[in-house]
Amino acid sequence: MAKIDRGRWTANLDEHDGVVLFLIGMRINKPWRIDHWLWMFAAMGGMLTHLAKHPERGMIKARNWFGRTTMQVGYWRSVEDLMRFAADDDAPHRPAWRRFYQRLAKSGSVGIWHETYVVAPGSAESVYVNMPAFGLAEATEKVRVTRRTGSAKQRLGAPAY
Structure with a gap:
């Protein structure tokens, strides 16, 4: 506890020079399509594991809330760190992003969202x-x-x- x-x-x-507040999540629009959304939970877990092992990437802290609409509240050192991670082909985000857009974006079974704030x-x-x-x-x-x-x-x- x-x-x-x-x-x-x-x-x-x-x-501090400030922080970046990054909200990200997904909404399960078709709960019966487990094959469309379950892997996304695993992909996010992989990203968090990667970031925990590599603090130099810039994520300071993250917390998750789960429901039909999920949300992660993350804090980053800078926008540059966040963008660099998102665009890195060798980091876990980019492959998951591509998979979503190539296979699922048109299906409507899962929605994804994010918001970025410089604090x-x-x-x-x-x-x-x-x-x-x-x-x-x-x-x-x-x-x-x-x-x-x-x-x-x-x-x-x-x-x-």
């Missing part, structure tokens, strides 16, 4: 109360909320009311 950090915490992005210092805020390390704080640095960082406005650098 994860260690619960009691009290209020936030992410410290000041010591610069001062452009995001977070708070975690009685939580284990999570989200931005897990990917960067988790610090206690102080008087200076007590509100969302303060954490974003805006004047407090």
Whole structure:
């Protein structure tokens, strides 16, 4: 079980050049077509294993949520690291991407999606109360909320009311 950090915490992005938030997932449109979507779970597992073994690739952390629509929340050091991984023929993403588009994209049995956000210092805020390390704080640095960082406005650098 994860260690619960009691009290209020936030992410410290000041010591980082920022991070890239990468959301990716799929939606199973035809659940009976197991042959169309099961291999995609395995392919994503292979990508995560590869990235865990190669931290120099730039993925900092990832968490997954599963259901008919799946989602992975991933944090990367930079957009360049993310794009380099996605385009690398020797990394596991590119072959899986090709397989999907060559064999499944037209079938409609599975949908895929992603969103990419560049998170610069001062452009995001977070708070975690009685939580284990999570989200931005897990990917960067988790610090206690102080008087200076007590509100969302303060954490974003805006004047407090």
